[in-house]
């Protein structure tokens with residue numbers, strides 16, 4: 222390669238018995254966007270953490286601009302011109318944008334020349350890179366797309382020439398993702414080098430110049446994006462052909478298992494998040510809720526699961542009437558036969574310092590299968606966890622490992638296995654495949670269809686329109702807290718997109 226911006230030579234890294242990176246070699250050409258893909262647990266985040274100095278490689282060499290560098294911590298990475306935009310933003314939420322940009326940039330001589338100059342520099346960076354954000358806004362009040370811009374600005378402010386983005390579109394709306402891509406292309410055209418980790422192969426095809434594939438800790442292939450396609454990449458990732466479409470028979474809906482009438486939910490500040498929502502879900506059908514993130518889907522799901530109090534409305538679930546404006550015990554909802562895969566696995570689905578086998582029964586500790594007198598039957602828990610690890614191909618297959626030590630996609634599989642394998646009659650499922658690889662998506666989709674065919678009533682919330690269209694038997698579109706339309710899964714992407722943007726919906730609702 223004529224001019225690699227960064228080169229990794231024989232990088233090796235183990236965590237105990239897990240060899241996360243095995244003699245990795247990679248050269249990233251300057252002024253290109255280079256995608257890194259791979260199954261959950263393939264070692265992508267570990268490799269990026271080594272480049273950014275969070276982890277130290279056990280052996281190997283990193284060269285930046287042809288020179289060997291010792292990246293002992295993130296400050297050394299920054300000094301070498303490497304910037305990172307994290308999956309879970311590393312911003313201080315109650316600080317302003319300027320304060321966040323200044324924070325941690327102690328090495329920057331600009332810091333000593335006052336906040337006014339920092340603000341001016343920030344303004345210039347924003348203008349030059351179409352990264353519009355108010356420097357004085359408090360970070361937690363910004364939508365996620367803008368918070369991400371702050372992360373990018375922070376890296377640019379510190380002089381990053383090489384920018385690493387880990388799953389940057391996972392939390393973005395489609396419009397925000399398009400904007401991000403425009404920014405990345407512009408940065409590339411200015412000569413910056415971008416390394417992008419994503420599970421979305423369509424994004425790889427749309428935006429990268431080259432793509433490298435990792436499998437089980439190894440770098441197995443690098444391709445020019447123009448010379449490959451989604452099917453080849455999927456196969457390189459998982460080592461077998463992957464079905465990229467979902468095969469399903471027509472639904473055979475039976476009696477209503479979940480009926481929601483006039484549900485209204487406000488958030489802590491009193492803002493209406495769900496407004497007068499009514500719908501039914503029958504046994505043997507999947508009802509998908511489509512919508513841009515932040516239009517009330519999360520609050521709807523939480524109210525149904527009993528973890529958020531509603532203002533008014535009625536819920537009839539599995540023959541029982543629930544008044545959601547009263548305190549509802551989520552454990553009671555679970556006991557009735559309703560399982561819930563929460564959208565935000567870090568905050569609601571898992572206790573990260575717990576062992577895998579403990580999270581595998583979280584919320585179901587009272588189950589007699591796991592009781593030994595007044596105590597927990599640890600052997601039964603481990604046997605149960607091992608069976609789920611096998612069925613969901615959770616890696617590494619170690620139920621004693623702390624949950625925080627699993628990769629993001631494998632953490633998602635731990636939650637899915639726990640909730641789906643309870644054999645619930647009603648399944649509330651939020652963003653089931655966020656952060657999971659194509660092989661696992663194929664498996665999870667198949668499992669959801671099997672559950673439908675076994676007569677379960679399934680409510681699916683996903684911001685991935687492709688996923689909603691592939692799985693749902695009926696699609697409800699939510700906009701600004703209201704259901705603005707019902708469509709069949711055959712409805713075109715354009716038609717659904719307009720509804721999701723509230724354009725047709727407003728007329729329909731009037």
Ligand SMILES: Nc1ncnc2c1ncn2[C@@H]1O[C@H](COP(=O)(O)OP(=O)(O)OP(=O)(O)O)[C@@H](O)[C@H]1O
Nearest residue numbers: 236241261262263264265266267626627628629630
């Ligand atoms: N701090 C740690 N301690 C122990 N094991 C770890 C640690 N960090 C990562 N691992 C293990 O290293 C392997 C690689 O994980 P990594 O997070 O790099 O995967 P990934 O390719 O980024 O996966 P995903 O797509 O799911 O995010 C996994 O088996 C993971 O469990």
